[in-house]
Amino acid sequence: MKKIVKSFLIVFLILFVIAAYGIYWAFYDMNRLPKGDYLTEQISPDGKYTLKAYVTNGGATTSYSVRGELVFNAKNLKTENIYWNYREETATIVWTDNDTVVINGHTLDVPNQKFDFRHP
Structure with a gap:
């Protein structure tokens, strides 16, 4: 059970980081102007x-x-x-x-x- 929770948290963290970077890239990155x-x-x-x-x-x-x-x-x-x-x-x-x-x-x-x- 601990391995499943740990795996879920790692996958969630990776997806969160990817989504956060995508939002930054699309809406905040002034180098894309x-x-x-x-x-x-x-x-x-x-x-x-x-x-x-x-x-x-x-x-x-x-x-x-x-x-x-x-x-x-x-x-x-x-x-x-x-x-x-x-x-x-x-x-x-x-x-x-x-x-x-x-x-x-x-x-x-x-x-x-x-x-x-x-x-x-």
């Missing part, structure tokens, strides 16, 4: 970061969206998507200091903070 067309970019005051903005067209049934990509200038790190907002076609980027950027009115402390309209 569409590339889009280049809009503009701004370099941080210390030159450590560049924020590039792209506009994406979802097709006839959805509105335009803006994606913000953080580039690490000093290091050979992979770029990060830190901004994703729906119903926008332009991007206004202002660096308020070396690590704080305002994108279309949304203030982010880079590189740790992100904005994704799907998750308020």
Whole structure:
């Protein structure tokens, strides 16, 4: 009986982990966002970061969206998507200091903070 319960718990745990990853992949992973067309970019005051903005067209049934990509200038790190907002076609980027950027009115402390309209 113990083996059956233990086996059931292991199978349940494996299925739970797979389902949790699937939900993350489908709804939270910002690396799956569409590339889009280049809009503009701004370099941080210390030159450590560049924020590039792209506009994406979802097709006839959805509105335009803006994606913000953080580039690490000093290091050979992979770029990060830190901004994703729906119903926008332009991007206004202002660096308020070396690590704080305002994108279309949304203030982010880079590189740790992100904005994704799907998750308020």
